[in-house]
Amino acid sequence: MNKIWLVMQREYLTRVRKRSFLLTTILVPLVIIGFYAAIIAISLSGSTTSRNVAIIDKDGLFGDSVEKSKDDNWNYSFIDRQDLDSYIDKYEKNGFSSVLFIPPLNIDSPGGILVHSHAALSLSEKIKIESVINRAIEKKRMIAAHIDPSQYKAISSDVSVENPVDSQNGVKKSIAGVAYAISFVAGILIYMILLIYGTMVMRGVMEEKVNRIAEVIVSSVKPFQLMMGKIIGIGAVGLTQFIIWILLMFVLQLLLPLIFPSLVHQVAAQSGQQANMLHEVLAGIGGLPIGLIIFSFFFYFLGGYLLYASLFAAIGSAVSEDQQEAQQLTLPIIMPVILGFVIMTKAVNDPNNGLAIFGSLFPLTSPIVMMGRIAYSPPAWQIILSMVLLILGFLFFTWLTAKIYRTGILMYGKKASWKEMIKWAFRK
Amino acid sequence: MQFLEVNHLKKYFATQKAVDDISFGINKGSIFGLLGPNGAGKTTLIRMITGIFYADEGTISLEGKKFDPTKDVGQIGYMPEERGLYKKMKIGEQAVYLAQLKGLSRKDAMEKVKQWFIKFEMQSWWNKKVEDLSKGMGQKLQFVTTVLHEPKLIILDEPFSGLDPVNSNLIKDEIFALSRKGSTIIFSTHRMEQVEEICNHIILVNKGMKILDGSVSEIRQQFKENLYQVGLEQDEEAIASETFDLIGKKNMDLFIRIKTGFSTNDVLQFFIEKKLNIRSFQELLPSLNDIFIKLVEGTPLSRQFQNTNA
Numbered sequence: 001m002n003k004i005w006l007v008m009q010r011e012y013l014t015r016v017r018k019r020s021f022l023l024t025t026i027l028v029p030l031v032i033i034g035f036y037a038a039i040i041a042i043s044l045s046g047s048t049t050s051r052n053v054a055i056i057d058k059d060g061l062f063g064d065s066v067e068k069s070k071d072d073n074w075n076y077s078f079i080d081r082q083d084l085d086s087y088i089d090k091y092e093k094n095g096f097s098s099v100l101f102i103p104p105l106n107i108d109s110p111g112g113i114l115v116h117s118h119a120a121l122s123l124s125e126k127i128k129i130e131s132v133i134n135r136a137i138e139k140k141r142m143i144a145a146h147i148d149p150s151q152y153k154a155i156s157s158d159v160s161v162e163n164p165v166d167s168q169n170g171v172k173k174s175i176a177g178v179a180y181a182i183s184f185v186a187g188i189l190i191y192m193i194l195l196i197y198g199t200m201v202m203r204g205v206m207e208e209k210v211n212r213i214a215e216v217i218v219s220s221v222k223p224f225q226l227m228m229g230k231i232i233g234i235g236a237v238g239l240t241q242f243i244i245w246i247l248l249m250f251v252l253q254l255l256l257p258l259i260f261p262s263l264v265h266q267v268a269a270q271s272g273q274q275a276n277m278l279h280e281v282l283a284g285i286g287g288l289p290i291g292l293i294i295f296s297f298f299f300y301f302l303g304g305y306l307l308y309a310s311l312f313a314a315i316g317s318a319v320s321e322d323q324q325e326a327q328q329l330t331l332p333i334i335m336p337v338i339l340g341f342v343i344m345t346k347a348v349n350d351p352n353n354g355l356a357i358f359g360s361l362f363p364l365t366s367p368i369v370m371m372g373r374i375a376y377s378p379p380a381w382q383i384i385l386s387m388v389l390l391i392l393g394f395l396f397f398t399w400l401t402a403k404i405y406r407t408g409i410l411m412y413g414k415k416a417s418w419k420e421m422i423k424w425a426f427r428k
Numbered sequence: 429m430q431f432l433e434v435n436h437l438k439k440y441f442a443t444q445k446a447v448d449d450i451s452f453g454i455n456k457g458s459i460f461g462l463l464g465p466n467g468a469g470k471t472t473l474i475r476m477i478t479g480i481f482y483a484d485e486g487t488i489s490l491e492g493k494k495f496d497p498t499k500d501v502g503q504i505g506y507m508p509e510e511r512g513l514y515k516k517m518k519i520g521e522q523a524v525y526l527a528q529l530k531g532l533s534r535k536d537a538m539e540k541v542k543q544w545f546i547k548f549e550m551q552s553w554w555n556k557k558v559e560d561l562s563k564g565m566g567q568k569l570q571f572v573t574t575v576l577h578e579p580k581l582i583i584l585d586e587p588f589s590g591l592d593p594v595n596s597n598l599i600k601d602e603i604f605a606l607s608r609k610g611s612t613i614i615f616s617t618h619r620m621e622q623v624e625e626i627c628n629h630i631i632l633v634n635k636g637m638k639i640l641d642g643s644v645s646e647i648r649q650q651f652k653e654n655l656y657q658v659g660l661e662q663d664e665e666a667i668a669s670e671t672f673d674l675i676g677k678k679n680m681d682l683f684i685r686i687k688t689g690f691s692t693n694d695v696l697q698f699f700i701e702k703k704l705n706i707r708s709f710q711e712l713l714p715s716l717n718d719i720f721i722k723l724v725e726g727t728p729l730s731r732q733f734q735n736t737n738a
């Protein structure tokens with residue numbers, strides 16, 4: 001036990017003291033927050049730019065006013081007694097960004113509509129103009145079919161469904177959207193953790209083999225102690241990194257409004273719709289089993305990491321110096337991780353689907369899949385069974401891989417095949 | 429009771445009998461040579477003695493007690509042939525870490541490392557990384573980490589490879605000093621001249637089996653082939669006698685094998701009768717190298733003999 005602790009200490013300290021650790025630990029949240037801020041800034045600024053559009057309406061499609069949708073803040077002006085050809089040179093001088101030309105139309109198959117602009121329209125701008133035209137054409141068609149447009153408007157419907165969730169603690173508000181987002185993010189995080197830290201363990205083992213120190217160490221420490229010390233040490237590095245990230249994100253989130261004051265104004269100036277959405281999100285978060293989610297996250301983080309780290313350690317011990325050999329051998333290990341990821345994307349949409357339930361119980365996929373389901377409060381027996389199976393899976397794989405590892409780290413020269421590794425594992 | 433006793437040790441792998449019923453004993457404080465060609469099973473044997481492998485059959489006892497890998501690793505210092513250190517780790521820290529793994533407390537480990545670093549004039553290396561060291565310097569560091577915790581049993585696999593003569597001697601002196609202080613040393617190598625110089629007792633292992641066991645002088649006596657070198661005062665062309673076969677000649681030195689039934693005096697008699705003045709007369713004992721090659725390859729000793737000693 002004492003020796004596992006010593007090995008762990010070394011693994012932890014050498015990694016944490018590296019410059020690259022400091023760099024990634026500090027840079028990653030900065031990059032994420034920066035990204036985040038950029039997206040918000042872009043989406044906010046995108047919706048506020050207003051444009052002036054000139055309309056040459058040879059058909060009289062719009063009548064005398066353009067019917068706009070609620071969030072359309074563009075200005076449309078009709079230009080009378082002008083030809084498109086002659087106006088093309090002038091519209092920019094007159095303060096328009098583009099000119100929309102409607103030729104005389106056959107209302108059953110309208111065509112020949114043009115928008116001239118100096119800068120190409122973006123997809124969203126094009127859609128906006130098309131929707132304006134479509135609305136006008138639909139209106140004309142309704143009149144042609146003797147439907148009163150105002151009556152049609154009164155008939156058409158746009159409902160939103162609420163989904164109160166019945167639990168022991170009474171009825172909760174709908175959580176679908178928030179649950180989806182949280183499940184997805186948690187699943188992806190676990191997925192990344194398994195791959196990133198798993199590979200880190202594998203590289204650590206390979207380093208010991210390549211540097212030929214493995215035999216020196218196992219003459220004083222049991223191979224199992226060396227493997228566990230390494231796995232726990234690197235796991236601790238991962239935890240440290242996560243805790244720093246969470247703290248940094250928290251601090252940065254507090255600092256963000258101070259750094260970009262304009263952002264806050266813009267958010268505040270947004271229409272009531274977004275405020276409503278924010279309100280809904282907060283209510284949704286309140287409806288989630290937050291404690292369970294955080295506990296599960298750390299449980300599946302550790303459980304999944306420990307299980308996969310032992311597998312990666314075994315691979316690292318079996319290859320010699322070649323990185324490519326390692327890649328070939330890791331494929332069968334990465335496959336269940338990817339499978340878990342795929343099931344997880346399904347599980348966040350349909351958490352009680354049979355495949356999702358299986359995936360959240362099977363130890364090789366459960367850390368990812370269960371995180372995709374956990375926000376939807378799956379039955380307690382499934383959570384408990386999944387956790388027990390994960391612990392059993394971890395014990396089984398550690399027992400198995402320790403044997404591969406023991407033989408592998410002292411083998412030099414050729415790469416071990418899967419067949420050989422299985423033989424090592426089941427030899428007494 | 430011997431310090432280390434190995435009884436009928438066996439370790440079979442799927443494809444070969446790596447160690448097939450080997451027994452030997454080593455006295456406390458002696459320097460023991462473990463010889464054998466590549467793939468003879470030396471490393472497997474050593475790994476069982478260090479507790480890295482478990483034997484399929486047979487026992488190992490240390491100071492009369494059954495060897496217990498978990499408890500006894502602190503008594504053993506092992507420098508494997510495939511050796512190395514963490515390249516990115518600082519040298520001082522690394523030495524302390526390895527000593528701690530052998531069971532020393534951090535404080536003791538620091539102290540010991542400092543003592544050894546001073547002894548080997550390595551103090552200035554403390555904060556350097558292993559990747560900054562030359563091969564020979566790395567080797568010295570490796571040796572220090574092997575003997576740092578004052579093990580009772582030191583196992584050195586090719587300890588001199590990559591060392592220049594000065595550092596070789598430094599390590600060699602250290603090996604003698606450790607042996608005088610009571611450490612028992614197992615020394616595994618292919619370099620026979622070092623074995624002759626250093627070891628009291630050797631065994632030769634081939635194909636998993638022990639084929640030779642004894643002290644260096646005993647073994648050389650055992651394998652002697654009645655070969656003598658006769659130095660004459662003049663170059664003599666035609667020499668033939670019923671007492672010996674002439675098997676080689678270099679300038680005024682003759683290499684002869686005395687025929688069975690004749691003694692050295694019969695040979696000397698022959699030269700005296702021939703009125704040939706003898707400048708020197710000495711027995712040629714086979715070197716360990718010759719014995720090694722003879723046993724391992726099964727080739728006649730005399731053929732090799734001319735090449736190496738003429």
